[in-house]
Amino acid sequence: MRAIFLSLAAVLALGSAASANTLDSVRKNGFIRCGVSEGQPGFSNPDARGNWTGIDVDYCRAVAVAIFNDPNKVRFVPVSFAERFTALQAGQFDILSHNTTWTMDRDVAQGLEFIGTIFYDGQGFMVRKSLGVNSALKLDGATLCTQTGTTSELNAADFFRAHKLKYKILVYQKESEYIAAYDAGRCDAATTDRSGLAGDRLKLKNPADHILLPDTISKEPLGPAIRQGDQQWGDLCRWTLFALVNAEELGVSSKTADAMLNSTSPEVRRLLGKEGGFGAELGLTNDWAYRIIKRLGNYGEIYERGVGVNTPLKLPRGLNALWNKGGIMYAPPIR
Amino acid sequence: MVQQRARHAWWRDTKWQAVFYQALVLLALAAVFVWLGHNAVEALARRHVASGFAFLEKTAGFGISQTLIAYTEESSYGQAMWVGLVNTLLVSAVSIVLSTLIGFIVGIGRLSSNWLVAKLCTVYVETLRNIPLLLQVVFWYFGVLQTLPGPRDSLHLGEWIVLNNRGVYVPEVIFQPGSWFVVAALVVALTLSYGLNRWAHSVQLRTGHRPPVWWAIPLLVVGLPTIALYATQVPFALSWPQLAGFSYEGGLQINPELAGLTMALSIYTAAYIAEIVRAGLLSVARGQREAAEALGLKRGLSLRLVLVPQAMRVIIPPLASEYLSLTKNSSLAIAIGYPDLVAVFAGTVLNQTGQAIEILTLTMAIYLTLSLITSALMNLYNRAHALEGFA
Numbered sequence: 001m002r003a004i005f006l007s008l009a010a011v012l013a014l015g016s017a018a019s020a021n022t023l024d025s026v027r028k029n030g031f032i033r034c035g036v037s038e039g040q041p042g043f044s045n046p047d048a049r050g051n052w053t054g055i056d057v058d059y060c061r062a063v064a065v066a067i068f069n070d071p072n073k074v075r076f077v078p079v080s081f082a083e084r085f086t087a088l089q090a091g092q093f094d095i096l097s098h099n100t101t102w103t104m105d106r107d108v109a110q111g112l113e114f115i116g117t118i119f120y121d122g123q124g125f126m127v128r129k130s131l132g133v134n135s136a137l138k139l140d141g142a143t144l145c146t147q148t149g150t151t152s153e154l155n156a157a158d159f160f161r162a163h164k165l166k167y168k169i170l171v172y173q174k175e176s177e178y179i180a181a182y183d184a185g186r187c188d189a190a191t192t193d194r195s196g197l198a199g200d201r202l203k204l205k206n207p208a209d210h211i212l213l214p215d216t217i218s219k220e221p222l223g224p225a226i227r228q229g230d231q232q233w234g235d236l237c238r239w240t241l242f243a244l245v246n247a248e249e250l251g252v253s254s255k256t257a258d259a260m261l262n263s264t265s266p267e268v269r270r271l272l273g274k275e276g277g278f279g280a281e282l283g284l285t286n287d288w289a290y291r292i293i294k295r296l297g298n299y300g301e302i303y304e305r306g307v308g309v310n311t312p313l314k315l316p317r318g319l320n321a322l323w324n325k326g327g328i329m330y331a332p333p334i335r
Numbered sequence: 336m337v338q339q340r341a342r343h344a345w346w347r348d349t350k351w352q353a354v355f356y357q358a359l360v361l362l363a364l365a366a367v368f369v370w371l372g373h374n375a376v377e378a379l380a381r382r383h384v385a386s387g388f389a390f391l392e393k394t395a396g397f398g399i400s401q402t403l404i405a406y407t408e409e410s411s412y413g414q415a416m417w418v419g420l421v422n423t424l425l426v427s428a429v430s431i432v433l434s435t436l437i438g439f440i441v442g443i444g445r446l447s448s449n450w451l452v453a454k455l456c457t458v459y460v461e462t463l464r465n466i467p468l469l470l471q472v473v474f475w476y477f478g479v480l481q482t483l484p485g486p487r488d489s490l491h492l493g494e495w496i497v498l499n500n501r502g503v504y505v506p507e508v509i510f511q512p513g514s515w516f517v518v519a520a521l522v523v524a525l526t527l528s529y530g531l532n533r534w535a536h537s538v539q540l541r542t543g544h545r546p547p548v549w550w551a552i553p554l555l556v557v558g559l560p561t562i563a564l565y566a567t568q569v570p571f572a573l574s575w576p577q578l579a580g581f582s583y584e585g586g587l588q589i590n591p592e593l594a595g596l597t598m599a600l601s602i603y604t605a606a607y608i609a610e611i612v613r614a615g616l617l618s619v620a621r622g623q624r625e626a627a628e629a630l631g632l633k634r635g636l637s638l639r640l641v642l643v644p645q646a647m648r649v650i651i652p653p654l655a656s657e658y659l660s661l662t663k664n665s666s667l668a669i670a671i672g673y674p675d676l677v678a679v680f681a682g683t684v685l686n687q688t689g690q691a692i693e694i695l696t697l698t699m700a701i702y703l704t705l706s707l708i709t710s711a712l713m714n715l716y717n718r719a720h721a722l723e724g725f726a
Binding site: 081082085086089105106108109110111131139140141142143145148149150153154156157158160161167168169170171172173174177178180181184185186188227228229 | 379381382383384385396397398399400408477481482485500501579580581582584591592669670671672674678682683685686687688689691
């Protein structure tokens with residue numbers, strides 16, 4: 001709440017301060033301010049020493065490399081689900097990279113501009129194995145737990161109404177409270193995005209006693225967002241994301257980036273800044289994408305490092321595989 | 336004096352000057368608010384954020400776990416606001432009653448001549464008012480109520496009460512057609528008994544003899560409703576809590592969210608009320624107690640007839656502030672998922688619509704109204720009890 005009032009005050013009093021040119025103010029600050037979750041394994045999660053990891057974090061680092069050639073020129077601002085949009089509006093950070101679902105209302109009526117999709121997700125349910133439930137359709141009369149400020153509340157309501165099932169939903173302010181309530185048995189099922197559930201499951205007393213139901217009840221394209229009305233900043237952020245995806249498609253990774261500088265493929269040469277002046281058009285150097293990939297890897301590497309099958313989350317690529325590998329991850333070409 | 340004042344021009348008159356400057360300050364303040372409002376509307380428009388109150392009519396689409404008034408997912412955001420408000424009122428009202436009861440007991444207990452009772456009450460006050468309320472809310476909810484067994488291993492207290500981590504379940508009385516007749520009979524019986532008692536009391540005051548009405552009151556209170564029950568062929572039924580599917584259904588359910596919040600609010604506020612009560616009792620001149628003793632009144636009677644009525648004059652004004660804080664503190668509900676006004680309206684609705692300014696303004700206005708109403712009621716009560724000229 002405190003942040004809401006703070007930001008409200010900011011909106012009221014400052015009015016125009018935050019709507020200036022974001023790239024200029026970022027350059028002047030010397031770092032990017034990146035709004036992230038308060039701890040979502042695989043997406044944005046601080047370790048004991050305060051180092052942030054996850055794909056949402058790596059995306060902000062990629063933008064930092066593009067501008068400052070230094071992945072550490074990012075200041076991470078943890079913010080709750082409920083406060084994230086107001087905080088972005090009030091100028092508390094420059095990019096919101098907070099596993100945020102791209103929806104029409106947020107895009108159109110709440111003054112946000114979504115950059116693209118970094119993770120295709122969908123809402124699911126987690127239940128105790130001992131409940132003997134194997135489908136969301138068998139949750140008639142169940143009590144659900146979720147967190148406030150997400151699309152999950154509405155999706156759950158839609159799903160249960162559409163299937164004429166009875167339900168009760170308890171909404172908690174903090175992730176820790178919602179997990180504690182589910183773990184204590186206050187509710188029969190926890191519901192949020194499947195990727196979130198996979199992370200939440202690890203925080204339970206006995207993760208092995210719980211399963212994710214196979215049902216996916218919604219479309220949740222998660223991605224970074226910025227304030228509406230700053231085209232230049234939007235372009236820079238958007239094409240940073242596209243560069244990561246295009247690099248994977250072209251086989252350019254952190255390991256192969258140097259060797260690929262000698263590639264004869266025109267697409268690779270354009271991506272790495274050997275041909276054309278694409279970086280300059282964004283206000284960057286022409287080797288911007290090369291620098292990002294060299295330091296942080298392409299989309300696939302970031303995915304595997306954050307949430308992939310070798311991480312505790314063990315999420316297979318699924319929908320997030322490239323469009324030519326059975327998924328729907330697709331980026332417009334750099335040309 | 337009159338002539339002297341007449342010689343001054345009216346703008347030199349201090350009384351007029353005071354009014355003038357106050358009006359000026361008020362105008363300036365109004366101008367600041369108008370400017371802030373205008374600025375906000377402009378800033379929102381520039382950032383392409385919707386503004387205005389039209390959203391209150393839109394469909395809410397989400398569910399609420401405790402609804403005392405009609406609400407479904409198809410209801411409007413405005414209706415969701417009312418649901419939250421009623422939940423706030425419920426938890427505040429119950430907690431105000433409980434905290435007052437506990438507070439009076441502990442406050443009087445601290446002055447007890449019994450060493451153990453006095454020390455226990457001191458420990459109560461010093462412990463509970465020094466632990467932050469949020470911790471107490473979380474403790475009662477997660478530390479106590481959530482450690483109860485699940486629905487399938489529920490505790491049964493006798494045949495009537497079922498207790499588990501989903502709440503307390505008791506059989507619910509279902510009012511069937513004709514039940515209003517029985518209720519009306521009960522109300523009539525109670526009113527008649529009250530009148531009868533008042534009359535007997537006044538006769539006793541006048542003549543020293545109490546008319547023998549003691550038998551009439553139970554006869555009225557039991558008799559009239561019984562006749563009504565018989566005439567309407569018992570229009571009540573009981574709905575029993577039954578294990579169905581995931582949890583218990585039927586009966587009257589008290590959620591652990593409501594119970595936990597009520598416990599924390601009542602127990603915490605009671606510590607403050609106890610101190611107010613103690614201060615009130617100590618403010619009564621010692622001669623009053625001694626006089627009561629000299630008249631031969633026992634301790635209980637002297638408390639009830641002599642000390643507490645006089646102490647109330649000191650107790651009521653700070654008590655009103657405690658009630659106000661309690662109502663506002665109930666917004667900690669959001670920590671444990673109780674759907675109060677802040678959780679539902681300034682939480683979910685704000686997040687779905689993004690209209691922070693409108694929603695927070697409305698929420699603040701509602702809390703202000705609640706506080707002003709509570710204040711006004713307590714002031715009325717205070718006026719009725721205050722000494723002449725001290726109201």
